[in-house]
Amino acid sequence: MERTANTGAQGQTGFPLRLDMREISKRFGAVTVLDGISMTCRAGEVLAICGENGAGKSTLMKVLAGFYRPDGGDIRIDGRPVHFKRPLDSQREGVAIIHQELSLLPHRTVAQNIFLGREPTRFGIVDHKQMRGAAARVLARLQSTIDPDVHAGTLPIADQQIVEIAKALTLNASILVFDEPTAALDTAEAAKLFQLIEELRREGTAILYISHRMAEVFALADRICVIKDGRLVGDLSRGETDSDAIVRLMVGREIGTLFPPRSDRAFGDEIFTVAGGRNRYLHDITLTLKAGEIVGVAGLEGSGKTALARAIVGDEPFDAGTVRYWDGKGAVSSPREGTRRKIAYVPDDRKTEGLGLRQSLRENAxxxxxxxxPALSLASNGGCAAPALDALLRQLDVRAANHAMPVGSLSGGNQQKVVVARWLAVNPRLWVLCEPTRGVDVGARSTIYSILRVFADAGGSVLVVSSDLAEVIGLSDRIVVMSEGRIAAESPAGASEEDIMKHAVLSHRSVPGRSRETA
Known part of the structure; x- marks a missing residue:
């Protein structure tokens, strides 16, 4: 294992050791998930934790947060040994974790979610005014305008992630764990989060930051720990390594070019076209998708980028304008109709829209x-037979003890790969994906990108909605930029981030109010 001296925050010595995890082991049945991992983090230090999906990162953090009891090893906080039987024990010791998978109660308000189980009281009764005020203050610290009184379930995924972060901040933790915190955030929101992390660092908070995005890791981290197959395989200071070395430690091989090369062939027939398309979120949309083409869609949160995807697949259909698909038919009225017409859809919220969490991997695929x-509905028949589904899941390198286990027990990245497998099992003509690699490691990203390029080269059409500008730029043959429910610009392949953002922040004063994304 590669290891360097722990020099503390920003390469300086003398910062007190806040967290010391020693030889942590954890097994689930016969499967060893953590195998003797030792890890430290000092006050005012940002420690990045990298690894493939299923490597053990989230399990290690759940041990720290009191969700799991370790089978071996011990934890020390500020030099004191601690033992957690439940998450509340961990919180009392100053540990807070912001999970990648959202855990908000949809029918409670934002303020109620932020202070769930810790509601302020007056004379034994919940003090709603104090709770709303405290929620507003912590949201303001995050530079957010979310209304504390709205139900959490009505918010877009990005705003729900902000609420999760706000919840953790109210714990006044001395050790704060971020698990893929920017997966649902656009560039502007991520920048605000980075400012907050720098503020927390200066205040002496020990920060553990899990991310697959190498640019974030090298912008924020003082040290980088790499976990592979439940073992610590690297503990390096930021200045002594680079992203290629980290990726090699994560996957055990060279990835090469992350994005597959674009085809030199001319695009084919029109697969989808809309002229003057409108609905309650979109205005005057004119767009054509062609066979063989990957079109990326960028924009800030609330720009209408997700609403565009939902309109094309029939979830929030166009209710005005001229719409035509390759089959000669008009607008799709529902996702069910879209599925019958061979339109594949990967939603941005895999937990509530993309998967049956209690069903097995095979059943989901x-x-x-x-x-x-329907004739192939029996598990023993054709493409739904277990061997065919197992081969499909192996093709995407889904990490699981077996394919009969519930998909809800997998890491977020592995769940996303199962969603992609659902559509690989059929032969769609149009594939619409929202945040296709959210929470997915670099090796799996490369696999998904290759699948999409092969699909396009075979005559399919792909629309990718993503808040990751590097993904949009690297993958797309053409880039559409959304702003306030309109297409603000179309750019050719290879457009710069600066050019995309210039159009993304445009304001259309003729549009009354600001369009919102659907949840």
Whole structure:
């Protein structure tokens, strides 16, 4: 294992050791998930934790947060040994974790979610005024304008992530864990989060930062720990390594070029076209998607980028304008109709829209095929047979003890790969994906990008909505920029981040109010 001396925050010595995890082990049945991991973090230090999906990162953090008890090893905070039987014990010791998978109660307000189980009281009764005021203050610290009184379930995914961060901040933790915190955030929101992290660092908070995004890791971290197959394989200071070395430690091999090369062939027939398309979120949308083409969609949160995807697949259909698909038919009225018409859709919220969390990996991988072909609904028949589904899941390198286990027990990145597998099981003509690699490690990203390019080269059409500008630029043949429910610009392949952001922040004063994304 590669290891360097722990020099503390920003390469300086003398910062007190806040967290010391020693030889942590954890097993689930016969599977060893953590195998003797030792890790430290000092006050005012940002420690990045990297690894493939299923490597053990989130499990280690759940041990620290009191969700799991370790089978071996011990934890010390500020030099004192601690033992956690439940998450409340960890919180009392100053540990807070912001999970990648959202855990808000949708029918409670933002303020109620932020202070869930810790509601301020007056004379034994919940003090709603004090709770709303405290929620507003912590949201303001995050430079957010979210209303503390709205129900959390009505918020877009990005805003729900902000609420999760706000909840953790109210704990006044001395050790703060961020698990893929920018996965749902656009560039502007991520920049605000980075400012907050710098503020917390200056205040002496020990920060553990889990991310697959190497640019974030090298912008924020003082040290980088790499976990592979439940073992610590690297503990390096930021200045002594680079992203290629970290990726090699994560996957055990060279990835090469992350994005597959674009085809030199001319694009084919029109797969989808809309002229003057409108609905309650979109205005005057004119767009054409062609066979063989990958079109990326960028924009700030609330720009309408997700609403555009939902309109194309029939979730929030166009209710005005001229719409035509390759089959000669007009607008799709529902996702079910879209599925029948061979339109694949990967939503941005895999937990509530993309998966049956209690169903097995195989059952989830077969969902779309069964919907299209009732005659193949039996698990023993054709493409829904277990061997065919297992081969599909192996193709995407889904990490699981077995394919009969519930998909809800997988890491977020592995869950995303199962969603992609659902559509690989059929032969769509148009593939619409929202945040396709959210929470997905670099090796799996490369696999997904290659699948999409092969699909396009075979005559399919792909629309990718992403808040990751590097992804949009690296993958797309053409880039559409959304702003306030309109297409603000179209750019060719290879457009710069500066050019995209210039159009993304445009304001259309003729549009009354600001369009919102659907949740």
């Amino acid at each position: 077969a969902l779309t095929r069964r919907a299209l072909s």
